[in-house]
Amino acid sequence: MMASLKVLNKAGKSAGEIKIGEALASAKASAPAMYRAVIAEEANNRQGTQKAKTRAEVRGGGRKPYRQKKTGRARQGSIRAPHYYHGGVVFAPTPRDYSQKVNKKERRLAILGSLAARIESGDVIVVDSIQFGAPKTKEAFELLKNVGADEAKRVLVILPEHDKTCWLSFRNLPNVKVRTAPSKGDGKGAAVGFSARDLLVAHKIVIAKDALDAIQEAWT
Numbered sequence: 179m180m181a182s183l184k185v186l187n188k189a190g191k192s193a194g195e196i197k198i199g200e201a202l203a204s205a206k207a208s209a210p211a212m213y214r215a216v217i218a219e220e221a222n223n224r225q226g227t228q229k230a231k232t233r234a235e236v237r238g239g240g241r242k243p244y245r246q247k248k249t250g251r252a253r254q255g256s257i258r259a260p261h262y263y264h265g266g267v268v269f270a271p272t273p274r275d276y277s278q279k280v281n282k283k284e285r286r287l288a289i290l291g292s293l294a295a296r297i298e299s300g301d302v303i304v305v306d307s308i309q310f311g312a313p314k315t316k317e318a319f320e321l322l323k324n325v326g327a328d329e330a331k332r333v334l335v336i337l338p339e340h341d342k343t344c345w346l347s348f349r350n351l352p353n354v355k356v357r358t359a360p361s362k363g364d365g366k367g368a369a370v371g372f373s374a375r376d377l378l379v380a381h382k383i384v385i386a387k388d389a390l391d392a393i394q395e396a397w398t
Contacts, residue, residue, distance in 0.1 A: 181197060182195045182196060183195065183196050183304050183390075185305070185306050186305055186325050187306050187307075188307070190324030193306040194306075198297065199394045201394070201397075202290060202293065202294055202393070202394055206294070207288045207289075207291020207292060207294075208291075211287055211291070212292060212374055212378065215280055215285050215289070215373070215374040216288075216375045217278065218285075219373050219374075219375050220375070221278045222277045226275055226276045228273070229270075229271065229272060229273055230267040230270035231266055231267060232270045233256065233259055233266030235270075236264070238257065238258055239257050239265075242256070288374040289372075289374045289377065289397075290397060292374045296380075296383055301380075303325045303327055303384045304387055305321070305385070305386055305387065307388075308335065308337060309343070310343050312343065313343055314347055318351060318354075322351075327382040327384050330353065330381035331381050332353055332355070332379055332380045333353055333380060333381065333384060334372070334376050334377065334380035334382070334384070335354060335384045336359055336385040336386065337357070337359070338358070338359055338391075338392050340358050344356065355376065358371035359390075359393050
């Protein structure tokens with residue numbers, strides 16, 4: 179894997195290089211680790227609030243609709259049986275917790291491995307600074323166009339820290355998702371705002387130089 183990445187400015191011109199540390203350059207995440215990290219994120223995003231009533235919970239139906247015999251019809255005990263209109267639901271879904279826990283080291287390995295794989299494939303674009311004076315979608319689009327990420331179906335933008343102006347600038351671009359890097363000096367990486375899934379599903383990753391430095395300082 180390359181030991182450095184080319185850094186571009188907002189105009190798409192070369193602005194130097196940034197070195198990739200050995201820990202990130204050599205990061206390898208197995209397919210099972212990435213799979214568990216992605217599945218856990220998808221599961222944790224599920225609300226689990228679906229609910230339907232069984233025949234025991236539907237109102238009414240306490241009286242036998244008609245007598246048992248000599249009617250020429252099939253015997254029935256309640257009009258709230260599942261085969262009746264407005265009856266209960268068979269095996270009705272109930273609220274449940276879908277969340278899954280992933281070991282912290284395994285999750286970090288999956289993220290670093292995913293980032294290293296995307297760097298190796300040439301899908302990571304480092305920009306010296308991603309800042310705007312005011313929320314301007316046009317300027318955000320121009321930045322992506324200048325660095326060669328405007329035609330990608332899904333773009334992940336990683337900032338060194340939360341920037342409301344940048345978020346508002348990219349918000350109206352339907353194919354762009356904005357995330358933040360872990361805070362510098364935070365060894366636990368508690369402030370990280372992106373996941374392995376974000377890295378894997380994006381076709382292009384545009385990351386600020388300071389954000390890449392923060393990732394390497396916090397996690398490697």
